[in-house]
Amino acid sequence: MQTLDHWRQDFPILKQQVNDEPLVYLDNAATTQKPQQVLDVIEAYYQQDNANVHRGVHTLAERATKSYETAREKVQQFIQAKSTKEILFTRGTTTSLNWVAKSYGDLAVEKGDEIVISYAEHHSNIVPWQQLAKRKGAKLVYIELTDDGYLDLEDAKAKITDQTKIVSLAHVSNVLGGINPIKTLTELAHQHGAVMVVDGAQSTPHMPVNVTELDVDFYAFSGHKMCGPTGIGVLYGKQALLEKMEPVEFGGEMIDFVYPQESTWSELPWKFEAGTPNIAGGIGLGAAIDYLTAIGMDTIHQYEQELVAYVLPKLEAIEGVTIYGPKDPKDHTGVIAFNIEGLHPHDVATALDMEGVAVRAGHHCAQPLLQYLKVPATARASFYFYNTKEDADRLVDAILATKEFFQNGLI
Structure with a gap:
């Protein structure tokens, strides 16, 4: 198994102790830690270049604007979009999906139309579509899952019809960790004249993403799940669709000209980005992309699959532990949801924390x-490239100690 241990040294937060134990951070699906290189870039912006973007002609404003728009170019290259006009900065995946549901959804969906999602979606990829369906009198349709936690492609073929206007699916489940065949599903959606929206929050940090090759219409992800700051995210949209859509937020920055009774909008991508943006967040995301690119997304994906292949059999061998989702590491990211028989997941997480192991x-x-x-809840361990086989072993040992404690009062 290859090792990425030397990259781990870039993360100051991982060097601490929790409850007198070395920290094992396995809550990466919720948010990832930030390398020193990203922290330094954010600090440098505030200490040297802090100014508003796009508006000023003074030196600080020009430096800030260049760094911010360079970050947009880095995002475009990272996901291989055709143009920076297709890269919108948002607050995160949730905001991105809400923008699509409100702007494109209100434009394209009518009474009696159908919106297709799956049972394996995050609330951010459910609730906006529920609200759209209510506004428009449309129907929300769910794709079933197979017994082993995969999205059921046969059911998808039955559910996606000529009545379907939007298909919105996670590239990777934040609970089951399974990787969905987005290209195949996109082709299916397009065959019926529907657009494909993808929640990429759990895929973009962990594997190469090429939105042009996938041919998706919209793709959303968050900076904080890929070594970047919180409060910054991305919505990719095909330029032809974005041109047709109306902004969701209005105010400064996104306008071309304001008349007393009406206004005109700026060109893409700025027509959607009202107000002062999260400048430090955008610049920090650009630094995170530089960092991940230096490692290599193929390398990260392969390493995480090897880590899952190492730890899954160990977890499955523990009596009373149930694993949810696909069992084949090649169809899996570092997300592993589990339960221990007879124990509430919150008790499990609390006990693991006493061993220095952070899970959700x-x-x-x-x-x-x-x-x-x-099931009412699960525990979830989620690995990233800075985790190690030793971290995996600590998780296994902590689960065994937790079982022993609750069964016999010993730890």
């Missing part, structure tokens, strides 16, 4: 999925 417990903003799985 709860419904993971995916309540329809957990209802589908017939």
Whole structure:
């Protein structure tokens, strides 16, 4: 198994102890840690270049604008979009999906139309479509899952019809960790004249993404899940669609000219970006992309698959542990949801924290999925490239110690 240990040294937060134990951070699906290189870039912006973008002609404003728009170019190259006009900066995946549901959805969906999603979606990829369906009198249709946690392609073929106007699916489930065949699903959606929207929050940080090759119409992701700052995200949209859409927010920056009774909008991508943007966030995201590119997204993806292949059999061998989602590492990211028989996931997460192991417990903003799985909650360990085999072993040992404690009062 290859090692990426030397990259781990760039993350100051990982060097601390929690509850007198070395920290093992396995909550990366919620947010990732930031390398020193990203922290330094953000600090340098505030210390040396802090100014508003696009508006000023003084030196600081020009430097800030150049750095911010260079970050947009880095995003374009990272996901291989055709133009920076197709890259909109947002607050995160949630905002991006809401923009599509409100702007494109209101434009394209009419009474009686259908919007197709799956049971494995994050709430951010459910609730905006629920609201759109209510506004328009449309129907929200769910694709089923197979018994082993994959999206059921046969059911997708049955559910996506000529009545479908929008298909919106996660590239990777934030609970099950399974990788969906987005290109195949996009082709299916396009055959019926529907647009394809993709929640890329759990895919973009972990594998190469080429939106042009996938031919998706919209693709959303967040900076904080890929070593960047919080409060910055991206919405990719095909230029022809974005040109037709109306902005969702209005105010400064996104206008061309304001008359007393009406206004005209700026050109793409700025027509959607009202107000002072998260400048430091955008610049920080650009630095995170530089960092990930230096490692190589193929390298990250391969390493995480090897890590999952190492730890999954160990977890499955523990009596009373149930793993949810695909079991084949090649169809899996570093997300592993599990439960321990007889223990509430919150108790499990608390006990693991006492061992210095940070995992998430709860419904993971995916309540329809957990209802589908017939469980109220799960624990979730989620790995990233700075995690190690030793981290995986610490997780296994902590689970064994937790079982021992609750069964016999020993730890």
